[in-house]
Amino acid sequence: MKKQVWRFAVQVLLLLVSVSVSPSMVSAADQNSSGSMDKPLEIWPASEVSQPDESTILLHYVHLLGGPREGMTNPSLTIYQDGHLRVFYPSYMKQSGTYVASLSPASLKKLWRALTDQHLLKFDPQKVRSELSLLQKRDSSEQPSEVQSKSDEVTTMMEFYPNRYQPSPTLAQDARNEKKRISWYGLKSDVMRYETIVEIQLFYAVCEQLDAIMQSDQLEQIP
Secondary structure, three states, X not given: OHHHXXXXXXXXXXXXXXXHOOHHHHHHHHHHHOOOOOOOOOEEOOOOOOOOOHHHEEEEEEEEOOHHHOOOOOOEEEEEOOOEEEEEEOOOOOOOEEEEEEEOHHHHHHHHHHHOOHHHHOOOHHHHHHHHHHHHHHHHHHOXXXXXXXXXXXXXXXXXXXXXXXXXXXXXXXXXXXXXXXXXXXXXXXXXXXXXXXHHHHHXXXXXXXXXXXXXXOOEEEO
């Protein structure tokens, strides 16, 4: 009799536990974790190919290559307000040409949220470089034998329009065309060296996502 009572009590406890963890709670947890920029953006094949409206550009991203190719056209990514995107590789690159695709609505929204983060909007490269210069002087005095080179790195440049995605109806036209420009040389080295500089870390996180778009297998080359 005691065994039957104990078995019944265990069954009741298991039933209570299964009811308390509802699917809606699991779904909410998944939604909270899905907003991070460390997850790849979802790229879709382009539904149509048409001449893009330059006034709807949301973001323009470029790798400025130096050396003998300096002054030549550079690989770039352009994303438009409706999620359409174009990737361009110049003639001296193996994958030369223009490619099209589109961002899913959810990924476009996630990207816009990252772009309008206050740390990124207020990112002043000149100010941050001054801070890094002080850190470099301190590090060189503490470790004078350490030498770091960026000769093989590129300049990463991003321009975006934070007021163009789902703009307010009351937003003035000049505010809609306000542009934020960030340019940084040797980003990959600096993001590993200066882990406490929030602006650099956030900028790099966004750039990683944009680089992934430029290498997506969903891109379709157009004439």
